[in-house]
Amino acid sequence: MLKHAVIPFLVGASLLASAPFAQAATNLVFCSEGSPAGFDPGQYTTGTDFDASAETMFNRLTQFERGGTAVIPGLATKWDISDDGLTYTFHLREGVKFHTTPYFKPTREFNADDVLFTFNRMINKDDPFRKAYPTEFPYFTDMGMDTNIAKIDKVDDKTVKFTLKEVDAAFIQNMAMSFASVQSAEYAAQLLKEGKAADINQKPVGTGPFVFKSYQKDSNIRYTGNKQYWDPSRVKLENLIFAINTDASVRVQKLKANECQITLHPRPADVTALKNDPALKLIEKPGFNLGYIAYNVRHKPFDQLEVRQALDMAVNKQGILNAVYQGAGQLAVNAMPPTQWSYDETIKDAAYNPEKAKELLKAAGVKEGTEITLWAMPVQRPYNPNAKLMAEMLQADWAKIGLKVKIVSYEWGEYIKRTKNGEHDVSLIGWTGDNGDPDNWLGTLYSCDAIGGNNYSMWCDPAYDKLIKQAKVVTDRDQRTVLYKQAQQYLKQQVPITPVAHSTVNQPLSAKIEGFKVSPFGRNVFSGVSIEK
Structure with a gap:
């Protein structure tokens, strides 16, 4: 558990003082979705952690x-x-x-x-x-x-x-x-x-545009603008406050009340109202992301390919897309988004077929009524606006093929730590690309090296690893593409994951905000951001 010291902040102790903050053009409140696990960027892998550390202070x-x-x-x-x-x-x-x-x-x-x-x-x-x-x-x-x-x-x-x-x-x-x-x-x-x-x-x-002042877990993080920053043109705020709230509807309410000026991950159902509010603006971008289901191959019976194939073909993806993403996403069939160079467009999903899935489970020796755990994220992420609802829908899908599914969840930092340790049977997770290179998907998420890190399937296959390692040491893009397409085909056949959706990123903010740019990598960067007086 993270221990934290609260250091006095220059502009007041209560976040409820955010109303005065909102009136002062040099102060900005960001409604964030979760508490960071810590502030050393090297130790972490999630956007929540990076927003609070790397993108502000380093x-x-x-x-x-x-x-x-x-x-x-x-x-x-x-x-x-x-x-x-x-x-x-x-x-x-x-x-x-x-x-x-x-x-x-x-x-x-x-x-x-x-x-x-x-x-x-x-x-x-x-x-x-x-x-x-x-x-x-x-x-x-x-x-x-x-x-x-x-x-x-x-x-x-x-x-x-x-x-x-x-x-x-x-x-x-x-x-x-x-x-x-x-x-x-x-x-x-x-x-x-x-x-x-x-x-x-x-x-x-760090050396970044903002200096750390204090942190109260599940409440707020406070920073001041770095007056000695090496690029002074990028520091336009005196104070930056992260107001932490896991509830998307509460974040939207705070934005509408000007208690924060930028928020993230609104519920799809709130998007139309946000678009129509004259005091706000909504930036829409195609998501460079993937929401997926990870099968822990170190837990039985998920070590059997037939079992993973059965669960995969029993997922009603279109139903999930309609209910969870509500028009703000596209069906995913591959292990990375179609906007990533080297994406293999020939890859197709196995047809939705619960009856065949039942037969595969029976052939694999999985008895009807077998219990499995399905872990659902407690927070909204760019790639999954409602993991709880998705888990409930999967619970119903897999009940149709004879499995008894128990939904499990933890606080976000604990969820990440436990899934990296491989405590889950199946987990809902996802990824937003970090650098525009295929290895950031195919290596970072599914390689042997990534077990204990971002490989939530605990899947290690020497044939797959050979392909992605070869691709990484070749500088010619055409040659790399050939190898990465072979890796995508192989991964699709082995089913360590079920890709579900690529979601559209909707970024709501006050109409008075200037200079905020939506990152293709899902980061929230406040360098160069200001508020119109």
Whole structure:
């Protein structure tokens, strides 16, 4: 369980003071959907965690342009790539300062030591900080970066060189992702000396546009604008407040009452009213996402292909699409969205066939009345607006083929932790792409390396892994596409998941908000955002 210290906030203690906030043009309240598990981006994989940490308080060496997928300079102003594709030399930005807080006052500017600390901590389990604060870095390891980075060298204070063992065609994109946020080596050394290494996850220090002030679990997170930010044009707010509420209808009510100026994941039923409210605007974007059902192949009887095939063909996807997504989604048949390059359009679903599903279960020795657990997310995500309803519909679908389904749920952080540990039989989960590369789907979600991370099926197949590993070390897109299409076909045949839907992203916000851009990766970024006076 996350322990948290509440640090006094400059503008008042009660979130109910959000009405005055809403009147002040330099303060913004964001109605968020869940509590972060912590504030160290390297430790997490969900948008809820990244919004609260990486996208507010941190920077990466490379970054994605706001609202797009192009990679632009971040803490590195430029980078050189060797002819063999194995060496990346990053030239670091001058004049970048880490946050000054009540618990840390930096004595130097950002330099190469901070980059080395950030990544060596993730690579080396014997790193002194890692030993003082035992933790895992699931995204980093899911992508195999812990084994592929051979070494990191400090050329000088403002130059760092990464040497890889194998070509990674998406390395620059990967370095722009939230988990690669750069930490302060000086702050880490202070925590180590004080015997408080775990505070890196509770009292964050970054270089980003906002500075952490306080956190009250299930209530609010408070930040102030970073007056020393290296790009002052991006900091237009004095105070940023995350008001946490898991209920989508409550978030919408708060938005309409101007108690918050931006919210997320409205219920499909609320979209029309939001569109028609003159005080609001609603941005609609095709979702770069996938909501799916994950079968834990380490639990019997899901280790049998016939059982997974049976459950898959017993899902009434169109019924779910109508009831859960209510016109704000499209049917999914593949393990990634159709807007992802290398998507195989020839892949088709098995026909909906409960009778055949019954026969498959019987042939697999699964008796009628067999009990299974179906885990349903407690929060709305871009890829699933109502996991509880979807679970209830699946419960009914699978009852028709003789299975007794028990629906299970936990608080979001606990849900993620337990599903990564493989405690579920079947879970509802999903993904929003993080970097525009197929490996971010086919490797990050379904590879052997991703077990214990984002591979909620616990599925590890050497034939599949060989294909995606080959694709990752090829730089020619056409060659990569051929390999990724073979991987998609193989995965579809093995049914570790049932793809359900790709949802449309509806982003409601006050009409007075300026500069907010919807991220294709599902992040909420407040750098460059302001409120019209």
